[in-house]
Amino acid sequence: MSAIQPDESLARRMHGLQPGEQPLARSNPNLPGTSDDGTLSEDPGKRAPCVLGDRSLEDVTNIVCGYAEAKMPKPWLAALTISSSIAALGTGMILYLIITGVGVWGLNNQVDWAWDITNFVFWIGIGHAGTLISAILCLLKQNWRTAVNRSAEAMTIFAVICAGIFPGIHVGRVWFAWFLAPIPNSNGIWPNFRSPLLWDVFAVSTYATVSLLFWYMGMIPDVATLRDRAYMRLSKGVSRPMAIPMPIGNDIIVPQLPKPDQIRVLIYGIMALGWRFSSRHWHRYEKAYLILAGISTPLVLSVHSIVSFDFATSIIPGWHTTIFPPYFVAGAVFGGFAMVLWLMIPLRLILPNFSDLLTLRHLENMAKILLLTGTMVGFAYGMEFFIAWYGANEFEFAAFADNRVNPAKAPYWWAYWTMIFCNVVTPQLFWFRKMRQNPLVIWIVASFVTVGMWFERFVIIVTSLHRAFLPGEWHMFFPTWVDILTFVGSCGIFMTLFLLFLKFLPIFALAELKVVMPQSHTHDDH
Amino acid sequence: MPSMNPKDLISFAADYFPMVFKKPAPKYVSESGNRIYGMVAEFHETPKVYQAAEIVRDAGYSKWDVHTPFPIHDIETAMGMKTTKLPMMAGGAAVIGVTIGILLQWVTTAHLYPTVVQGKPFGAWEPFVPIIFELGVLLTAFMCIFGMLALNGLPRFHHPLFSYERFYKVSDNRFIICIESIDPKFDPTATRALLEKAGGSEIALIEDED
Numbered sequence: 111m112s113a114i115q116p117d118e119s120l121a122r123r124m125h126g127l128q129p130g131e132q133p134l135a136r137s138n139p140n141l142p143g144t145s146d147d148g149t150l151s152e153d154p155g156k157r158a159p160c161v162l163g164d165r166s167l168e169d170v171t172n173i174v175c176g177y178a179e180a181k182m183p184k185p186w187l188a189a190l191t192i193s194s195s196i197a198a199l200g201t202g203m204i205l206y207l208i209i210t211g212v213g214v215w216g217l218n219n220q221v222d223w224a225w226d227i228t229n230f231v232f233w234i235g236i237g238h239a240g241t242l243i244s245a246i247l248c249l250l251k252q253n254w255r256t257a258v259n260r261s262a263e264a265m266t267i268f269a270v271i272c273a274g275i276f277p278g279i280h281v282g283r284v285w286f287a288w289f290l291a292p293i294p295n296s297n298g299i300w301p302n303f304r305s306p307l308l309w310d311v312f313a314v315s316t317y318a319t320v321s322l323l324f325w326y327m328g329m330i331p332d333v334a335t336l337r338d339r340a341y342m343r344l345s346k347g348v349s350r351p352m353a354i355p356m357p358i359g360n361d362i363i364v365p366q367l368p369k370p371d372q373i374r375v376l377i378y379g380i381m382a383l384g385w386r387f388s389s390r391h392w393h394r395y396e397k398a399y400l401i402l403a404g405i406s407t408p409l410v411l412s413v414h415s416i417v418s419f420d421f422a423t424s425i426i427p428g429w430h431t432t433i434f435p436p437y438f439v440a441g442a443v444f445g446g447f448a449m450v451l452w453l454m455i456p457l458r459l460i461l462p463n464f465s466d467l468l469t470l471r472h473l474e475n476m477a478k479i480l481l482l483t484g485t486m487v488g489f490a491y492g493m494e495f496f497i498a499w500y501g502a503n504e505f506e507f508a509a510f511a512d513n514r515v516n517p518a519k520a521p522y523w524w525a526y527w528t529m530i531f532c533n534v535v536t537p538q539l540f541w542f543r544k545m546r547q548n549p550l551v552i553w554i555v556a557s558f559v560t561v562g563m564w565f566e567r568f569v570i571i572v573t574s575l576h577r578a579f580l581p582g583e584w585h586m587f588f589p590t591w592v593d594i595l596t597f598v599g600s601c602g603i604f605m606t607l608f609l610l611f612l613k614f615l616p617i618f619a620l621a622e623l624k625v626v627m628p629q630s631h632t633h634d635d636h
Numbered sequence: 637m638p639s640m641n642p643k644d645l646i647s648f649a650a651d652y653f654p655m656v657f658k659k660p661a662p663k664y665v666s667e668s669g670n671r672i673y674g675m676v677a678e679f680h681e682t683p684k685v686y687q688a689a690e691i692v693r694d695a696g697y698s699k700w701d702v703h704t705p706f707p708i709h710d711i712e713t714a715m716g717m718k719t720t721k722l723p724m725m726a727g728g729a730a731v732i733g734v735t736i737g738i739l740l741q742w743v744t745t746a747h748l749y750p751t752v753v754q755g756k757p758f759g760a761w762e763p764f765v766p767i768i769f770e771l772g773v774l775l776t777a778f779m780c781i782f783g784m785l786a787l788n789g790l791p792r793f794h795h796p797l798f799s800y801e802r803f804y805k806v807s808d809n810r811f812i813i814c815i816e817s818i819d820p821k822f823d824p825t826a827t828r829a830l831l832e833k834a835g836g837s838e839i840a841l842i843e844d845e846d
Binding site for chain 1: 681682683686689701702703704705706707708709710711712714715717719720722723726740741744745748749751753754756763764766767769770771773774776777778780781783784785787788790791792793794795797798801803804806807808809
């Protein structure tokens with residue numbers, strides 16, 4: 111940059127820099143000699159900045175659009191190769207299941223829901239953090255959410271895609287899945303609207319549609335920015351030719367193909383719908399955003415409540431409890447935030463300037479949410495136990511004491527105690543400031559929580575089913591290789607979609623980031 | 637979205653269907669014979685463009701707009717904008733969604749295909765609540781997004797402003813005020829003087845090339 115941009119001078123004034131004084135060098139995101147990047151101050155009179163490094167508006171545009179325009183670092187290509195291979199494996203497993211039948215899974219007459227529904231609830235729960243960040247934190251005016259809302263919303267969409275696979279294929283004859291739709295079949299039979307399974311169909315499909323629209327609407331202005339930048343490069347003649355990336359060595363340049371910027375102008379141009387940043391449009395856009403946030407909040411709470419009704423409205427001991435809806439929602443937010451942190455913390459290391467936009471304070475705030483929701487989940491585990499004892503129903507008490515907790519009687523005791531350790535014990539580390547300010551510790555805890563939340567659903571589903579009222583009905587569940595590879599494959603599908611998102615779409619909500627910067631204020635005094 | 641004035645409606649339709657509708661004869665044409673779309677001025681800082689918007693508002697213009705890289709807080713006041721009807725439309729959509737939810741479940745479960753489930757009455761409303769709620773949310777969300785786009789006149793892939801090279805900086809860090817030539821108060825000399833007084837730079841006339 112040759113001349114100082116006017117908004118840069120304003121940014122300098124806002125940060126109290128004297129003329130000629132240089133801001134901190136940003137090669138090292140931390141202040142010299144400490145692990146603090148300046149956002150961890152607890153001084154109530156000072157608001158922690160959401161964007162570090164005295165960035166001008168232009169800098170933020172360049173950083174965020176740069177991820178979609180520049181070449182991705184080599185680890186990205188390696189990760190994409192691996193995850194897309196795993197995704198292909200998972201797709202193969204799904205095809206194998208459809209061709210052969212659900213017998214290729216380890217399900218049996220007694221345990222007729224196992225890994226399939228565990229995976230469904232696991233993935234749908236992960237999605238909830240995205241909606242929580244974009245809707246509930248928006249209503250609560252938590253500005254720090256701008257650092258993660260776009261990628262968390264993307265995570266929501268991809269997790270819901272993975273979730274949707276499992277109930278779709280576990281019905282056995284998937285070509286009859288249209289029976290779920292609210293239309294009569296050829297005998298004039300309508301679906302049973304009093305079944306929680308049908309409520310689930312409506313809840314999950316509404317959730318997927320609304321999340322997708324919310325995500326897309328948020329991206330319209332940012333995609334328009336990418337469109338404008340690609341158009342400007344084309345008109346100035348500085349566009350690069352198409353190059354095929356190679357894992358090793360130089361990229362292969364193919365001048366015969368259209369330039370990437372030409373494809374960008376076309377695709378981003380169509381996606382941006384001709385957005386021209388008009389204030390009259392912004393006014394309606396912000397109103398629409400607010401209403402969507404308002405309706406997404408009860409929606410996200412309803413989705414996991416309805417998922418929990420699948421279990422709670424049955425009479426199986428261990429499922430038949432009224433605490434399930436709030437307990438499932440808290441667990442979903444808990445698992446979802448863990449996944450957000452698990453994905454975002456490595457990106458701070460790999461992608462340049464990422465840590466200026468996703469600061470330590472953002473991580474600390476999310477660690478606090480992990481602590482809160484983890485403790486709520488722990489409370490729910492304890493309350494389930496208490497009610498099983500206090501309710502004096504011997505079957506329900508046995509479902510907990512004999513089938514889950516006691517190593518001498520419960521074959522799945524290790525699953526229960528894994529869940530307790532990962533979900534209740536590890537987040538307690540975050541009572542200590544040093545722990546929730548250390549990205550490595552947060553990442554490790556997030557990994558534990560992700561594992562723990564999968565085990566929670568496994569414990570609820572399999573340990574409740576494997577021992578019903580009569581000992582003659584008792585049966586163990588063992589996953590087959592198809593069970594295992596289908597789950598691994600769904601992780602591959604999730605990671606592939608997320609990696610493609612990192613490369614091709616604006617991974618930060620650019621317009622919203624600009625709003626939380628000091629340059630957006632209409633008066634100099636606040 | 638145009639007002640209900642027939643002239644405005646024809647002009648609006650002509651943007652989308654130029655083969656069918658002809659725009660009214662232009663008040664101003666450029667030297668090359670093209671219709672003048674409007675006059676633009678650039679600003680570099682948020683407080684400046686906010687004050688400039690107040691000046692343009694007070695001068696009595698109605699067909700004008702401020703193009704900004706992000707939504708400026710309270711620019712509605714500075715521009716004298718009316719609050720959008722979108723929340724009312726979303727509320728209407730919610731009522732329609734709830735009605736569909738009630739009718740779909742009640743007609744099928746109580747009349748078309750009554751099934752005994754746990755001995756409950758066929759018309760009991762309680763089990764219908766989740767789907768009623770979901771359909772209400774779904775239609776509200778559709779109205780929010782598609783209604784917002786419709787009121788904004790989007791998608792619209794061609795616009796005279798896109799022919800102005802400097803307009804592309806708006807998506808980065810620039811603020812542009814554009815006063816349209818169809819505004820009754822628009823006058824090339826007076827409008828230019830006003831924008832200069834408001835502190836705008838790079839003031840230019842935008843041609844409509846079709």
